[in-house]
Amino acid sequence: MENFNINKDGFYGDFGGAFIPEMLQPNIDELQKNYLKITESTDFKKEFNKLLTDYVGRPTPLYFAKRLSNKYKTKIYLKREDLCHTGAHKINNTIGQIILAKKLGKKRIIAETGAGQHGVATATVCALMGIECVVYMGEIDISRQAPNVARMKMLGAKVRSATSGSRTLKDATNEAIRDWIANPIDTHYIIGSVVGPHPYPDMVARFQSVIGYETKKQLLEMEQTDKPTHVIACVGGGSNAAGLFYPFLNDLDVEIVCVEAAGKGVNSGESAATSILGTEGIIHGSKTLLMQTQDGQITEPYSISAGLDYPGIGPMHANLFKSNRGKFISIDDDDAMKWGLMLSQIEGIIPAIETSHAFAVLEKMDFNRDDIIIFNCSGRGDKDLDTYINYFKL
Amino acid sequence: MNRINQVFKNSKDILSIYFTSGFPKLDDTLEIIKELDNSNVQMIEIGLPFSDPLADGPTIQKSSEIALKNGMTTDLLFKQLNGLRAITDIPVVIMGYFNPILQYGFEKFCRRCKNVGIDGLIVPDLPVEIYQKDYIKITEKFGLNMMFLITPQTSNERIYKIDKFSNGFIYMVSSYSVTGAKNSFDEYQIDYFKRINKMKLSNPLLIGFGIGNNNTYKTACKYSSGAIIGSAFIKHIKRNGVKSTKDFISEITE
Numbered sequence: 001m002e003n004f005n006i007n008k009d010g011f012y013g014d015f016g017g018a019f020i021p022e023m024l025q026p027n028i029d030e031l032q033k034n035y036l037k038i039t040e041s042t043d044f045k046k047e048f049n050k051l052l053t054d055y056v057g058r059p060t061p062l063y064f065a066k067r068l069s070n071k072y073k074t075k076i077y078l079k080r081e082d083l084c085h086t087g088a089h090k091i092n093n094t095i096g097q098i099i100l101a102k103k104l105g106k107k108r109i110i111a112e113t114g115a116g117q118h119g120v121a122t123a124t125v126c127a128l129m130g131i132e133c134v135v136y137m138g139e140i141d142i143s144r145q146a147p148n149v150a151r152m153k154m155l156g157a158k159v160r161s162a163t164s165g166s167r168t169l170k171d172a173t174n175e176a177i178r179d180w181i182a183n184p185i186d187t188h189y190i191i192g193s194v195v196g197p198h199p200y201p202d203m204v205a206r207f208q209s210v211i212g213y214e215t216k217k218q219l220l221e222m223e224q225t226d227k228p229t230h231v232i233a234c235v236g237g238g239s240n241a242a243g244l245f246y247p248f249l250n251d252l253d254v255e256i257v258c259v260e261a262a263g264k265g266v267n268s269g270e271s272a273a274t275s276i277l278g279t280e281g282i283i284h285g286s287k288t289l290l291m292q293t294q295d296g297q298i299t300e301p302y303s304i305s306a307g308l309d310y311p312g313i314g315p316m317h318a319n320l321f322k323s324n325r326g327k328f329i330s331i332d333d334d335d336a337m338k339w340g341l342m343l344s345q346i347e348g349i350i351p352a353i354e355t356s357h358a359f360a361v362l363e364k365m366d367f368n369r370d371d372i373i374i375f376n377c378s379g380r381g382d383k384d385l386d387t388y389i390n391y392f393k394l
Numbered sequence: 395m396n397r398i399n400q401v402f403k404n405s406k407d408i409l410s411i412y413f414t415s416g417f418p419k420l421d422d423t424l425e426i427i428k429e430l431d432n433s434n435v436q437m438i439e440i441g442l443p444f445s446d447p448l449a450d451g452p453t454i455q456k457s458s459e460i461a462l463k464n465g466m467t468t469d470l471l472f473k474q475l476n477g478l479r480a481i482t483d484i485p486v487v488i489m490g491y492f493n494p495i496l497q498y499g500f501e502k503f504c505r506r507c508k509n510v511g512i513d514g515l516i517v518p519d520l521p522v523e524i525y526q527k528d529y530i531k532i533t534e535k536f537g538l539n540m541m542f543l544i545t546p547q548t549s550n551e552r553i554y555k556i557d558k559f560s561n562g563f564i565y566m567v568s569s570y571s572v573t574g575a576k577n578s579f580d581e582y583q584i585d586y587f588k589r590i591n592k593m594k595l596s597n598p599l600l601i602g603f604g605i606g607n608n609n610t611y612k613t614a615c616k617y618s619s620g621a622i623i624g625s626a627f628i629k630h631i632k633r634n635g636v637k638s639t640k641d642f643i644s645e646i647t648e
């Protein structure tokens with residue numbers, strides 16, 4: 001049987017691996033050698049699960065969306081990651097990585113952030129553990145995400161402006177990697193998505209897999225089966241999607257749906273639909289699909305949601321695409337915004353704009369009455385209020 | 395014998411200069427090579443600019459950005475280099491990140507290198523294991539030398555592996571740092587240079603990163619076959635123009 005999980009060399013099919021400069025080799029070696037040993041230990045699991053329960057607020061509900069289900073004549077469930085502490089699934093990963101960093105004896109944490117959600121989640125766990133935290137953020141993102149910059153500062157993190165290149169998420173990631181090259185011994189780099197060199201994609205997917213495993217357990221109680229027909233999530237780098245899909249990757253009865261941001265339209269030149277616009281290459285140490293010129297220069301994506309405008313997707317998702325295991329759909333800004341409003345008014349849940357993209361597939365796909373559809377409601381919309389206000393003239 | 399192996403056999407205190415192709419002006423490549431050849435440097439590293447140069451500091455980041463804005467491409471570089479062997483006999487290496495080479499096609503890239511007279515490659519984000527598995531046959535087919543980096547943190551076991559698959563020299567990164575010039579080396583760096591020297595590797599060593607004046611060049615020569623300078627040279631030609639290359643080189647080697 002085909003395996004859609006990672007292989008022993010750190011690849012998902014053709015994608016993944018660790019294409020890194022020699023300067024990072026010792027750090028990555030250390031992680032590759034230790035991440036499973038540490039994260040599979042009883043000690044680690046105990047601390048991880050306790051914090052997920054007491055601090056993050058897990059398990060998050062699996063909510064049967066009755067009005068939405070009636071409207072689309074099918075069964076729709078929402079996995080409520082928006083109810084996690086700090087407002088999104090991002091903290092599942094940062095809790096895991098901060099415990100790992102402590103066990104590796106690291107004294108300092110660095111992270112990259114685009115919209116600021118991962119930065120806030122990292123600053124939060126660093127405050128929790130009393131560890132120094134530096135977050136790299138593109139100069140442009142700093143100016144357009146002021147509330148999250150303020151949150152990180154309140155939490156005691158230093159926010160450093162990435163002024164190179166396009167001054168957004170990919171450049172913040174480059175700066176974080178350069179910091180790690182300069183501080184290889186005492187520093188751990190908490191990557192925010194299922195991207196980067198092996199073992200990051202697998203490690204982050206494992207920390208996020210709590211989403212999928214909880215879903216199975218909750219569904220069994222509610223529907224007497226732990227198998228949905230569809231699992232649907234938005235994909236930027238792809239961590240919330242990887243977390244929901246994880247237990248279902250090799251269960252071919254479950255259809256996997258990845259929703260990308262089309263921005264102003266796939267052919268508009270302002271888009272983040274990597275599966276359509278991307279080609280195979282290397283970004284941030286991982287072989288995957290990415291948006292680039294013919295000459296191999298990485299280009300800048302666009303989406304109204306800052307969390308989806310990464311020029312690559314994680315190697316797990318690249319493999320889901322290439323093998324046709326996953327169905328990929330792209331949703332433009334207008335549809336996503338419309339669905340942000342729709343979900344607010346039909347279920348009383350204001351989603352993050354990233355999350356809104358996922359729901360828009362309800363009008364792009366046909367579902368049967370007996371289908372059981374799980375949406376990852378990955379984040380809440382508080383951070384996006386300004387965008388919603390400007391868009392809808394509220 | 396490849397020009398790189400030759401130069402290590404016949405010279406000491408080797409000075410290798412890195413510059414970003416397409417910077418400061420798009421068509422400066424051959425001009426800079428001519429100037430370097432006239433200044434008696436022993437080796438040249440041509441940088442293929444990349445949008446996301448992970449291992450580089452601000453100077454090379456900026457020069458790469460400008461080169462790309464100027465319109466530099468892989469294909470154009472090879473066109474410019476058609477005149478390479480009419481103007482110089484010293485070894486010339488291309489240093490570039492893996493993604494642009496991969497998009498060009500690794501084999502096609504190597505073939506064109508050979509055709510224009512390039513002697514070897516430095517690809518900082520192509521790990522030796524992947525090179526050994528997928529690419530060594532291609533570089534050997536085209537007679538290109540492959541050079542790898544080591545750092546103060548590279549384990550002895552790994553250094554021996556890198557030595558085995560390097561051909562020409564080992565690029566000894568002087569510190570935990572991205573590229574960029576410094577004024578001097580500290581005692582930890584000196585200890586590291588001594589430690590590597592004691593390993594009796596089969597390839598000669600060149601020290602790079604953080605070298606930009608006579609002091610650091612001399613120290614590097616004391617503990618290795620020579621030095622690689624990039625950022626300091628780029629800063630110099632940005633400020634003083636390509637024509638002032640000779641002044642820079644004589645200040646370094648005085």
